[in-house]
Amino acid sequence: xxxxxxxxxxxxxxxxxxxxxxxxxxxxxxxxxxxxxxxxxxxxxxxxxxxxxxxxxxxxxxxxxxxxxxxxxxxxxxxxxxxxxxxxxxxxxxxxxxxxxxxxxxxxxxxxxxxxxxxxxxxxxxxxxxxxxxxxxxxxxxxxxxxxxxxxxxxxxxxxxxxxxxxxxxxxxxxxxxxxxxxxxxxxxxxxxxxxxxxxxxxxxxxxxxxxxxxxxxxxxxxxxxxxxxxxxxxxxxxxxxxxxxxxxxxxxxxxxxxxxxxxxxxxxxxxxxxxxxxxxxxxxxxxxxxxxxxxxxxxxxxxxxxxxxxxxxxxxxxxxxxxxxxxxxxxxxxxxxxxxxxxxxxxxxxxxxxxxxxxxxxxxxxxxxxxxxxxxxxxxxxxxxxxxxxxxxxxxxxxxxxxxxxxxxxxxxxxxxxxxxxxxxxxxxxxxxxxxxxxxx
Numbered sequence: 099x100x101x102x103x104x105x106x107x108x109x110x111x112x113x114x115x116x117x118x119x120x121x122x123x124x125x126x127x128x129x130x131x132x133x134x135x136x137x138x139x140x141x142x143x144x145x146x147x148x149x150x151x152x153x154x155x156x157x158x159x160x161x162x163x164x165x166x167x168x169x170x171x172x173x174x175x176x177x178x179x180x181x182x183x184x185x186x187x188x189x190x191x192x193x194x195x196x197x198x199x200x201x202x203x204x205x206x207x208x209x210x211x212x213x214x215x216x217x218x219x220x221x222x223x224x225x226x227x228x229x230x231x232x233x234x235x236x237x238x239x240x241x242x243x244x245x246x247x248x249x250x251x252x253x254x255x256x257x258x259x260x261x262x263x264x265x266x267x268x269x270x271x272x273x274x275x276x277x278x279x280x281x282x283x284x285x286x287x288x289x290x291x292x293x294x295x296x297x298x299x300x301x302x303x304x305x306x307x308x309x310x311x312x313x314x315x316x317x318x319x320x321x322x323x324x325x326x327x328x329x330x331x332x333x334x335x336x337x338x339x340x341x342x343x344x345x346x347x348x349x350x351x352x353x354x355x356x357x358x359x360x361x362x363x364x365x366x367x368x369x370x371x372x373x374x375x376x377x378x379x380x381x382x383x384x385x386x387x388x389x390x391x392x393x394x395x396x397x398x399x400x401x402x403x404x405x406x407x408x409x410x411x412x413x414x415x416x417x418x419x420x421x422x423x424x425x426x427x428x429x430x431x432x433x434x435x436x437x438x439x440x441x442x443x444x445x446x447x448x449x450x451x452x453x454x455x456x457x458x459x460x461x462x463x464x465x466x467x468x469x470x471x472x473x474x475x476x477x478x479x480x481x482x483x484x485x486x487x488x489x490x491x492x493x494x495x496x497x498x499x500x501x502x503x504x505x506x507x508x509x510x511x512x513x514x515x516x517x518x519x520x521x522x523x524x525x526x527x528x529x530x531x532x533x534x535x536x537x538x539x540x
Contacts, residue, residue: 101533112257114232119531122261128254130215131208136174144199146175148183153193153201172200175207178217182206182224184248187237192224206253216266222273222529223258229522259530269528272535280521287510287517294510298503303452305492306445309484321480323457331484337477339446340435344473345403345428346388346395353429357383361397361418362429363405370418372451376426384427395434397426400443402435402450404476408469415459415471419447433473445489448496449481 107117110124118124145156153175175181175195183190184206194217201207210217227233236256237246248256261269308316309328316326319333327333336342346352346360353360359376360383370379388395397403397420404417417435420426421444428434437443449455462475484492527533 101527101535104531104534107531110257110259114235115257115259115530118259119261119534122259122531124257125260126254127256127258130211130220130258130260131180132211133206133208133250133253134173134179135203135207137203138170138172138174138200141170143169143172143174144197145169145172146181146195146197146199146201148181148191148193148201148205150189150191152191153181153195155197155199169200171203173203173205173207175199175201176209178209180206180208180217180221180224182208184253185245187228187231187234187246187248191228192221194218194221206248206250208253214263215260216263216270218270219266219529220258222270222525226522226526226529230526261531265536268536268538272538273525273528275538276524277521280517280524284514284517284521287514291507291510294503294507298500299451299453301499301503302448302496303454305496306448306452307454307482309488310491310495319480319482321454321458323461324454324480324482327482328484331482333480333482335477336435336479336481339438339441339481339483340402340476341438342473342477343394343434343436344406345432345434346384346392346430348384348430350430352384353382354385355383357385358388358425358427360384360427360429361403361432363407363431365429366403366405366418366432367408367413367416371416372418372447373421374418375422376420376424377422381426382429384429388427389425392427395428397428397434398436399423400437401428402443402446403428404433404435404471406431406433406471408463408471409467411460411463411469414463414469415450415456417447417450419443419450433471433476435476440486441483442486442489442493444493444497445484446481448493455479455481 104119106120108120110116110118112124115124147154147156176198177195179195180192181195181201182192182205185204210220224233233248234246236252237248238252239245239247307324307327309331311328315329317329319325319327321333324333345362359381361370361374361381365374365381399420399422402417402419404415405413408414408416437446458479459471459475462478463469463471483489528535
């Protein structure tokens with residue numbers, strides 16, 4: 099879609115803003131907004147947290163995240179107020195409150211001085227300020243410690259474009275329509291990725307439980323989640339196939355920027371997945387002293403590392419396997435599984451990635467908000483062993499099929515990133531007057 103520019107422009111006098119339409123005003127924030135600090139003085143309010151996904155009601159019963167001792171000392175946020183994490187201009191965010199509540203007294207709450215402005219227009223501007231690091235240039239503090247803040251004086255004197263209310267509303271209407279269209283395209287691509295992942299899981303589950311020969315005689319495995327398997331396969335509990343041990347008894351404080359690579363449960367859940375390569379993956383490290391004191395926590399090539407806790411039920415059974423000869427430690431909250439005999443580790447990686455194996459784990463885990471995956475659970479789960487040459491054939495087949503799916507997913511991910519870039523660009527161009535959308539008809 100092609101967008102025209104305004105007929106004439108003028109220098110805004112603001113470096114980050116550049117030229118603006120000739121009829122636009124540029125005003126310091128203090129003429130548009132008023133900072134508020136209303137301490138609640140009592141309990142009973144919704145507690146609001148400013149996140150990258152907006153202003154969310156905090157579940158204070160779950161004890162998740164940082165918790166305050168006394169929410170009566172929090173400040174009130176009314177419906178329609180802006181709430182801004184001005185303490186962290188690197189990863190902070192801003193949103194408009196849709197419910198009344200309280201939020202940290204360290205945050206900035208402000209309201210418009212009169213109703214002749216579109217709050218949504220200015221919300222787009224402020225969010226652009228975070229996304230493009232515009233606000234960062236006006237901050238001060240210690241950025242390396244996540245404390246780069248926008249002081250009150252800097253906020254009040256920060257100049258923003260201010261077209262007429264009618265034009266602000268036109269811009270918001272245009273962006274509502276255009277971003278909804280882009281978001282719909284992104285959602286379709288994300289759905290395709292979900293379908294591709296389901297296809298990958300289905301291919302893996304069928305290959306590792308039924309084999310590649312559709313005419314092979316079958317037998318009852320005796321395992322509820324497994325069903326029939328080829329007659330010549332052996333079904334055993336993991337305790338007969340693997341030796342199990344635990345990772346290092348350390349905390350985050352023991353991690354450093356150099357030394358021996360270390361994988362803890364957090365990386366298993368969110369970073370590595372199926373396999374990892376310390377030569378190319380971004381990793382944390384521990385001191386080389388652990389080579390003397392905790393050598394049994396070193397992984398061998400082909401070892402598996404399970405996260406022994408999960409904050410969600412679906413993550414129970416998450417693992418990764420070391421596809422490298424490099425020295426790597428299993429870190430905190432992990433369980434190591436090492437094959438006892440010369441089987442094919444990659445075949446078992448596919449087994450562990452199958453629904454038949456994961457379902458067994460999920461029927462055994464215990465917990466409500468945190469789920470524990472113990473060595474005892476992993477030892478009592480069943481795996482199945484084709485002959486080694488058949489393991490090789492299944493691995494070769496799955497590697498090829500999964501590679502095809504990965505390439506398709508990569509294309510969808512690339513398209514999503516381009517759509518997100520376009521979305522950000524169209525917002526930036528509209529709210530700063532680089533394109534003229536006054537004649538836009540939703």
